[in-house]
C-alpha cells in the first residue's frame with residue numbers, strides 16, 4: 001500500500017510501447033494510475049509533459065516526466081528486487097543493443113496491426129480502453145477520416161507492409177537462433193529487459209491473452225492479415241514470446257521501494 005500520490009502512466013491503451021512500460025511497472029510491484037488517451041489526442045499530454053509527441057509517459061509525483069518506454073523500463077528495473085538489466089556493463093550493453101533492434105521491430109509489428117484495425121471498424125472497441133468518451137465518440141463518428149490520415153501518417157501501404165513482413169520474419173528467426181542452445185531467456189538463464197521488450201513488441205501480432213488490455217483474437221483478423229498472424233504464432237520465437245506472457249506477465253516481484 002502506498003502513501004501519497006502515485007505515479008501517473010499516460011498511454012494509448014492498445015499501444016505495445018505502453019504495454020512495455022506497464023509490464024515493467026507491474027513486474028516491479030510499483031503502484032500507478034494509468035490514464036488512457038486515443039491516437040492523436042495523446043499528442044496533447046505528450047507535448048505538455050514530455051516535450052515530444054509520443055506516449056507512454058510516466059509522471060512521477062515529484063514532477064519528473066519519463067517520456068519513453070525505455071526510460072520507464074530502466075526506472076522500474078531500478079525499483080525492482082530483481083532488476084531487468086545485468087550489473088555487468090558489457091552484459092547490460094548487449095541487452096540494450098538487442099532492445100534497440102526490438103523497438104524498431106515493434107514499429108513493423110504495429111504497422112501490420114494497423115493494416116487490420118484501420119480496415120475493420122469492429123476492432124474499434126478494443127482501441128478505446130478508458131479513454132474519455134469524447135475521444136471515443138470522435139473515432140466512432142469520424143473513423144473514415146481518421147483511417148485515411150492514420151494510413152498515411154503510419155505508412156500503412158503495400159510497400160511498407162512487405163518490408164514489415166520481412167523484418168518480422170527475420171527478427172523471429174534471429175530470436176529463435178539465439179534461443180537454439182536451449183537457454184531459458186534471450187540473454188541466458190535470467191529474465192531481462194530484452195525478454196520483456198521482445199514479448200511486448202511481438203504482442204501486436206501475437207495478441208496474447210495476458211496483455212494489459214483486452215485484444216481481439218488472431219482468428220478475427222481480416223483476410224490478408226489473418227493467415228500471417230496464424231502462421232507467425234507457430235514460429236518457435238513466437239511460442240517463446242507467448243510463454244513469456246503466460247509465465248512472466250503476471251509475475252510481481254518485490255519493489256525495493258515498497
Ligand SMILES: N[C@@H](CCC(=O)N[C@@H](CS)C(=O)NCC(=O)O)C(=O)O
Pocket residue numbers: 012015016017018042053054055056067068069070103
Ligand atoms: N520510442 C518511444 C515510441 C513510442 C511510440 O511510438 N508511441 C506511439 C504510440 S504506439 C505514439 O505515441 N505515437 C504518436 C505519434 O507518433 O504521433 C517509446 O518507446 O516510448
